Amino acid sequence: MRAINQFLSKIREINKRYAKPTVEMSRAVKLSLTILRIYLFLLVVLMIYKFITVIKVV
Amino acid sequence: MDFFSVLYYRFKKVWKAVRLYLVIAGPGLVVMIADNDAGGITTYAATGAKYGYHLIWFLLLLIPVAYYVQEMTVRLGAVTKRGHAEAIFESFGAFWGWFSLLDLMIVDWLTLVTEFVGMTAALGIFGVPAWLTVVIVVLLMSALVLNGRYWTWEKIALGFCLINLIYIPAAFMVNPSISDIVGQGLIPNFPGGLTNELFFLLMANIGTTIAPWMLFFQQSSVVDKGLLEKDIKMGKVDTFIGSIITVAIAVFIVVVTGTLLQGVPIDDAATAAKLLMKTNQYIGAFMAIGLFDAGLLGAICISLASSWAFGEIFGWAHSLNTKVKEAPWFYISFFITLVTAGIVPLIPGAPLVLITLFVQVVAVTLLPAALVFLILLLNDKKTMGEYANTPLQNMVSTTIVVAIITLSTLYGVSALFPNLFQ
Numbered sequence: 001m002r003a004i005n006q007f008l009s010k011i012r013e014i015n016k017r018y019a020k021p022t023v024e025m026s027r028a029v030k031l032s033l034t035i036l037r038i039y040l041f042l043l044v045v046l047m048i049y050k051f052i053t054v055i056k057v058v
Numbered sequence: 059m060d061f062f063s064v065l066y067y068r069f070k071k072v073w074k075a076v077r078l079y080l081v082i083a084g085p086g087l088v089v090m091i092a093d094n095d096a097g098g099i100t101t102y103a104a105t106g107a108k109y110g111y112h113l114i115w116f117l118l119l120l121i122p123v124a125y126y127v128q129e130m131t132v133r134l135g136a137v138t139k140r141g142h143a144e145a146i147f148e149s150f151g152a153f154w155g156w157f158s159l160l161d162l163m164i165v166d167w168l169t170l171v172t173e174f175v176g177m178t179a180a181l182g183i184f185g186v187p188a189w190l191t192v193v194i195v196v197l198l199m200s201a202l203v204l205n206g207r208y209w210t211w212e213k214i215a216l217g218f219c220l221i222n223l224i225y226i227p228a229a230f231m232v233n234p235s236i237s238d239i240v241g242q243g244l245i246p247n248f249p250g251g252l253t254n255e256l257f258f259l260l261m262a263n264i265g266t267t268i269a270p271w272m273l274f275f276q277q278s279s280v281v282d283k284g285l286l287e288k289d290i291k292m293g294k295v296d297t298f299i300g301s302i303i304t305v306a307i308a309v310f311i312v313v314v315t316g317t318l319l320q321g322v323p324i325d326d327a328a329t330a331a332k333l334l335m336k337t338n339q340y341i342g343a344f345m346a347i348g349l350f351d352a353g354l355l356g357a358i359c360i361s362l363a364s365s366w367a368f369g370e371i372f373g374w375a376h377s378l379n380t381k382v383k384e385a386p387w388f389y390i391s392f393f394i395t396l397v398t399a400g401i402v403p404l405i406p407g408a409p410l411v412l413i414t415l416f417v418q419v420v421a422v423t424l425l426p427a428a429l430v431f432l433i434l435l436l437n438d439k440k441t442m443g444e445y446a447n448t449p450l451q452n453m454v455s456t457t458i459v460v461a462i463i464t465l466s467t468l469y470g471v472s473a474l475f476p477n478l479f480q
Binding site: 015031046 | 148151154245421423427434437440470474475
């Protein structure tokens with residue numbers, strides 16, 4: 001239990017340390033990150049669809 | 059100055075450059091040659107068996123592709139002194155950082171399983187049981203990292219890289235027709251037209267040339283080696299030589315299977331080695347040894363890429379220059395990744411085909427993100443200063459990255475839905 005708590009506090013510490021991105025958020029950076037989010041969202045949707053169809057077949 | 063003095067002066071200058079290169083050489087060569095891992099050997103063997111020498115020109119195109127992507131990690135590592143995972147966390151925040159780290163962990167572990175599959179199959183040809191191969195590999199790799207010096211680790215890894223050159227004598231032993239190689243292989247062509255099958259194989263070749271772990275590995279390796287801004291030039295030379303060697307090895311494999319196994323369906327490199335043994339036992343043995351070495355090199359780099367990344371983020375000591383007592387978590391994470399991946403091929407009925415499929419699909423989620431972050435980081439003038447991407451470098455690297463993302467996505471999607479493009 002103590003180890004889990006220590007691990008969780010480490011995660012919180014990492015999240016706090018890297019809470020603010022240091023890269024300058026120019027228009028190009030924002031656009032790239034937005035496209036990346038959409039791309040990954042679509043991939044996840046495809047994977048979930050595949051998973052559901054495989055489960056249905058099984 | 060007389061002629062001999064000029065000659066002596068030039069020789070001394072060149073020798074000095076060579077000596078400097080030999081000091082800096084390592085990360086680029088290791089990452090590039092390890093890129094020809096067990097999966098890569100299978101892809102090249104299948105390419106040669108299916109299309110003969112016809113796709114050699116395409117492999118040659120991958121030299122600049124591999125070089126331009128990987129040289130960016132040299133600059134980023136030497137300037138920031140941070141690994142790729144830490145650079146993503148710091149520059150883009152915890153969300154993208156965790157996404158990249160967890161994705162890397164999954165892709166690396168799955169890829170590591172495929173390396174063990176390749177190694178056990180390769181030594182199985184010589185009658186070595188799978189469990190013994192796993193034990194040998196785990197002991198060998200543990201001894202390699204536990205010596206407590208990055209320098210020693212790197213030189214031994216370079217020794218394994220030399221073994222990878224075994225495909226060169228194998229290619230000469232098959233007596234290929236040079237005129238056929240030049241006539242069929244060096245002129246761009248799509249044998250039988252751009253069919254789905256050919257397109258899938260081209261995408262597989264690209265997928266095996268640029269893998270997510272390579273970005274993380276080389277940047278961390280540059281940092282662990284302690285390369286500085288002044289070493290970037292030689293680091294780039296190292297990467298360039300590595301990219302030429304890796305493609306040369308791929309071409310020699312294509313020549314071997316293209317000469318002896320053309321028209322024979324090849325599912326994996328071990329099958330190719332077995333079939334080659336029927337023709338010439340030495341060539342088959344070379345293929346099997348090369349496959350084992352490729353899997354070993356891949357495993358060495360992939361397991362380290364994960365451990366370095368975890369160390370960077372969790373703040374553990376994470377250098378090969380540290381002893382186990384000084385960096386216990388670094389070595390524990392390395393060992394856990396290695397052993398758990400090694401056990402999988404030993405489990406009867408383990409879903410190895412599904413794992414191979416997953417590697418392709420999960421890599422597609424990580425590779426685009428890692429490449430986009432790489433270009434954005436190289437454009438951060440505040441951090442990179444004079445080593446930031448120039449407009450020309452941006453044009454070249456962005457074109458390459460967009461092409462890789464498009465093709466690797468199609469590859470991943472076609473792995474998920476095999477009938478989609480038929």
